Amino acid sequence: MTIDWPILSFLVFSPLVGAAVLLAMPSQRMRLLRWTAIIATLLPLALAIVLYIDYDPSKPGTAYDEQATWISIPLDKTAIGGEATYDLHFDYSLSLDGLSLPLVLLTTIVASMAALASISIRKRWKSYYFWLLVLECGMLGVFLARDLLMFFIFFEITLIPMLFLVGIWGLFDRERAAIRFLLYNGLGSAIMLVVFVILVVTAGFSYEQTAAGMAHFGYSGSYDVIAANLSDPQAYANQFSQAGENPFYLSDTMQTVLFILLLIAFGIKLPIVPFHTWMLDVHKEAPAPVVMIHSGILLKMGAYGLIRFGFFLFPEQADKCSTLLAILGLINLLYGAVIAFRQTELRLVLAYSSLSHMGIVLLGLSALNEIGMQGAVFQLISHGLISALLFLLLGAFYERTSTTKLDELGGLARTMPFMAGALLAAGLASLGLPGLSGFVGELLSLLGVFDSHRVIASIAVVGIILTAVYVLRAVMGVSFGTMHPRFESVKDARFIEALPIVVLLALVVLLGIYPAFVTEQLHHSFDSMLQQLNLRVGG
């Protein structure tokens, strides 16, 4: 089936339609606003499902590729002589491949679930849902954009809604959390922007002879052009010049610098350990549905960017740094696990667990082989679902008990059997119980790493064990043990709460028993990159 209408644009901007409708509504009608928002998130979900079903990995990319000239500025020609045409080119370019597809689906799912879970929001519903939908638009754009500028813009677009969502609807110290979020991520995206700008004016430069004998020069922000130029030894970017008369040359050192800058930029988002403090604040202060999105999707954007721009564009440099990456991943994994073990608050346990799991992603990536990469991406998806589920539950508990302290919570399985059960299941998935999605991601990642960094992989296993310990400690502590008397009367989940729980849980199980659901799609995306790598490193 071929879809000949711009489905990707529809997908990306459909949340905005909902947002626009919301704006027109009276701000006091809470139910109306809520249902509109939920429906608005279902729209992209439906589109994403259609895409997922329709996408055929055997002929990647061709069907879903939307391009239009967005910005095309003619550079001044009289200054140079007027024999050629020059322009600066940024495209409106959306494209789908095996890497983005699962993430898009994940985004739509988690966003819908978050919208459903937003019943705990008590004030200013209109703005809340508005920003939520804008956020979704930004996230979808990030995964689909195939132009550097587009990517950057969507990346930035996610900042503003998050700023408001954390800053207005968060807990007590919300403003501080919001500003830290903004500053850290702003720093990350600024670094990213620097790299992108440099890429556009070097690797983005291309030269072609047009039909009429006129030459055409231009800078392009297109991902494909840049990727092609970087991998093409004949391109300007790779032409070393003695006297520096080639302004487009990107030296090896420069490329490494760019890769490391990208690592930092996306590492802040991911987050990699020294840059993770902002993320704890957000986890601690933001309202539960926002944390679902944050932990479930926003962190994945970092990993996605790292893969797409770091690994795909600079495979050689990634290879050079792979040990460093692996060590970073290991540190993330162990540090997160150890600190999580010592936390007394469920929120923070889960926050550090996110950190720890992102370490696994990094480890998988550092393997630089197909299995490791697949593991990493699978881990992204799986953790997206699991952490969304965990924070959803956390929010539900918090709403009922007004606390997330481990020593105050306890024995909730008695009054809330359904939710406690779900929590247990999610916890088990998180610690990597076979049959649930977490297991597949961790297994594949570690298998990949074993191929390239044996020692590190061995140590990582320790981290996995630690994970099991802290997750069980937390989950058991909440569900079983002695119950505080004031929790006697709390009620179990309502339908509207149970729905997302069930959906997410089902997906976790589905991925656990049928991982090919994702890996099938991923398969083709990594091919070209690994080929490239082998070509350059091996040859």
Place this chain on the structure above:
Amino acid sequence: MTNGGERVNTYMNQYIIVAIFILLGILLPVAALTVGRLLRPHKPTDPKQATYESGNEPVGEGQVRFNVRYYHYALMFVIFDVETVFLYPWAVAYKKLGLFAMVEMLLFAAMLVLGLAYAWKKKVLTWNSI
């Protein structure tokens, strides 16, 4: 006046005359006052050296704060006096310049007259007290 260099020199020489006149202007008072010093008596007393105030004891500072109006006039003067810097060269060259130059100068003067009218209307030109 045979060549340019000499003309320039003659031109400069006229200023030597001016300088001599200024010198004379300085010399006369200096000489006269010096001569006067030899001739006149010098017997200062306190009452003689007191500030004159119609025979009364001087009250307060002698350098009293004067009306701000004087500044207004100074401002007006600065503006209009500088106008002449442009008027004179224009007038000298007028016969070579033609009608448009007149229009230009008319505009220039009109601006200034506008300023004058403004000051007039804002009662800057009206003198009251002191």
Place this chain on the structure above:
Amino acid sequence: MAYERTLQSMTWADAGHMAPELILIAMMALLIIVDLVLPRRIDRSIIGWLSLASLIGSFVSVVWHIQDQADQSQESIALGLLNDNYRIDDFGAMFKLLLLTAAALIALWSLGSMKRGTRGQLDHQGEYYYLLLPATAGAMLMTSTGDLITLYTGLELLSISTYVLVGLRTKRDVALQAASSEEKVSAKPAEAAFKYVVTGGISSAFILFGMSYLYGLTGSTHVGEIGSMLTQTVDSFRGLIYMAFFFMIAGFGIKIAAAPFHAWAPDVYEGAPTPVSAFLAVISKAAAAAALFRLFYNLVFPESLSNGNTIGHDLFRAVLAVAACAMLVGTLSALRQHNMKRLLALSGVANAGYLIVPIGLSFYGAHSNNAAELFFYAAAYLFMNIGAFAVLSIVAGARDSESDDSVQLRTFEGLYHRAPWTASAMIIFVLSLAGLPISGGFFGKLFIMMGAASTHAYWLVAIMAGSSVISYYVYFGIVRQMFMRSSGDVSVHVPAASGTVVWLCAAATLVLGVYPNGLLHWFEHVFSVVNDLLVLRR
């Protein structure tokens, strides 16, 4: 090489070409008379509307000129009036459009925020409106000069008019003055004006001092001639040439309020009536930047091309250093600022840094659209800054407690609850100022960064990005006040004219952010470096 200036008088045709400026000046004269003749009781808004109309008229005549040129020939030819003292070319025309837009917006907004009977009303309403015109004309003059004398004249016409504008008192100032029981009464506008006069005077002196050396070395004040002469004399007078240009950079730095020459800006902006602050922030900066651009392009660039001489490169680097300094100092010092006007002034300092980056970037095959970068950023800055100032005046206008000077950051407290639409517009301006997409400010910065990167000034790219990030904190403070604080008690009344300006600016900022192509395409279509920027004597 010395040439005798032939006496060249102005002709009617020349007057036609100078119509945009002449309209403004003539209307100013007319309005002065109208103001003098009208009885006191009549509201001076009429003068405001008339001066708005003349700004629009001037705008139309510039557009007409561009169109006329386009009709006549494929490549528009620049005209040099009065011995090339005055250049009618597309570079100038474009910037004139920008300046006139800004001035018109400011005039319109003033009609709302300084309405008779409000606390924003000026003591001298008539003067305010008709002084906007010569100030704008001076700025326009600066953008199309081919000669140092003309440049200086334009600069001073702008400066002197703004000195007066800064010193105008509003009813609020008078009320504050009456209310304060201290011996020293409030004199903020006058104080600001005095500070501006002093710094402005110093800056003119610097610029002139630099110019005088350039004249001495080349025997001409015509920029094209100086440029070509400099390449010849450069070896023998290195020191003097450096000195001349450093003085000029410093002088223009003061005018543009780029750090380290920015110390006056917060004080002056704070004391001046808010629309005047916006005028200084936008029009003065843009005009000075355009003038500096043309100057550098004509004077320094030819020299930097010739091999072996490095003065040009050093000077470009000096401009970049000032730019970098301005960005960093502006943002860093804005961090601790709680007074909105001062905050916007410091943000203006940072933006001045961005604005002058294209001037310092070298110009070669791989990077040739410095002018477009400058123009686009100036346009984006215009809308976001005027918008932000207009919102500030609306918010401050709502507050009438007499002991408070009402431009503190906390005035914005809970603005979203009091005036959601205004707050939303402010969000757009703040995003644009911070350089976040999708806004004109973002693209402006992006293009400048691209320019810097393509000339391999990576350090500058890093500073630009870094200062943007720091500025997030600054601007977040405003957002925090507006959206995350509970409602303030004072209701906000949005005057129709001010509201219109806010929304026009917001819309323009968004349009520049979503579709920057339009403006840039147009600019590149009309403008060509050789014809419109180089002042060659024919």
Place this chain on the structure above:
Amino acid sequence: MLASYLTMAAILFCIGLYGAFVKRNAVVVLLSIELMLNAVNLNLVAFSKYGMIPSLTGQVFALFTIAVAAAEAAVGVAVLIALFRARGTVKADEFDELRR
């Protein structure tokens, strides 16, 4: 000859600059600025006679400078008068109301 003019002008300029920054009396500050502008005029006129390429332009420039400087001084004094009326002093370091 030229060098002495230039030196003189530079000295005047520096004195003016010093005065503009250091002097406490606002009138003196304005005077200092005028001094700087006059230093420029001296430069211009000297260059127009003894410069690399002597030309009349320098004198024309000086005329413009004088006129504009006069206007600037007029506005400066006017502003100072307004300030004096409000504050009752011309001491520049007592103009400290802003930034408080």
Place this chain on the structure above:
Amino acid sequence: MDWLSASPVTWYDALFVFLWGVVLMLVVLGFVTYAIYFERKVIGWMQFRRGPNRVGPFGLLQTVADILKLLIKEDTIPRKADRLLFVLAPVLAFIPSFAVLAVIPYTQKLYFADLNVGLLYYVALSGISTLAIVLGGWASNNKYALLGGMRSAAQMISYEVPLVISVTGVVLMSGTLNLRGIVDAQSGGWFWDWNFLPQIIGFAVFVIAAISELNRTPFDLPEAESELVAGYHVEYSGFRFAFFMLTEYVYVYAIAGLATTLFLGGWHAPAPFLDFIPGIIWFALKFAFIVFFLFWLRATLPRIRIDQLMGLGWKLLLPLSLANIFLTALFYELFQR
């Protein structure tokens, strides 16, 4: 005389000019001495008095005696005065008054400096005297003196503007600022070729403004005894006071010379057939007439009020003088082009 036209200038040349300068100075001093005498006589005569008639024949030595008196009179400087400025002021007042005389031409041959910007030079230098008067008023540290000084400064700057603008018409007609050139441009044989008729408005403004610049009646407010005791020189005595006085009369000389040059055709005879009489005589006659005119006014007109004075200057003379320029230019465009 074609002074110093040879170059380079030798010390001998300079000494020569210097000596001629001294001669001029003596002439001027003589003029001042007898102008004062003459003034008193004229006024006396107009008021049916005799004027000075005791010292010397017909009282001719009266002024000499007055000067001698001033010379040997004790010179007091008030304790609170700013000594340096106090001493400087009269000197500063006198220097420009004498220096302006350098540019006034007496005949085709008899002149001192032949500046091509002579008129501008005159205007520029004469402005300095204002400064001296303010200085004197300020340095005295006396309320009367200060107010008198400020008043006279206000008056002088107010009338300087119409004065300099009123002569622009003359400049326009002759196309030069050189005073000899201006006189030459008035040659035509008949007196109606002189500037005063074509430039009648300019001439009127010039005369009025000039009288005011001279601080003479009816514009002698700075020295209005009844209001200000004595004006800016209230604290001055002896020869310092004499120098202020001297300055005033030297300016009378200068203005009379200037008016003759600018408007009355300088050394030209009023009719061609009178050309046989030497130019110097004509010059002297015209000069004397103007001087007499000044004295005549003093005897005839009352002093006007200060508000009237300032109003007259700014509201009438200034617009009138500006209009005069453009009328002249327009006339030139219409009829002479």
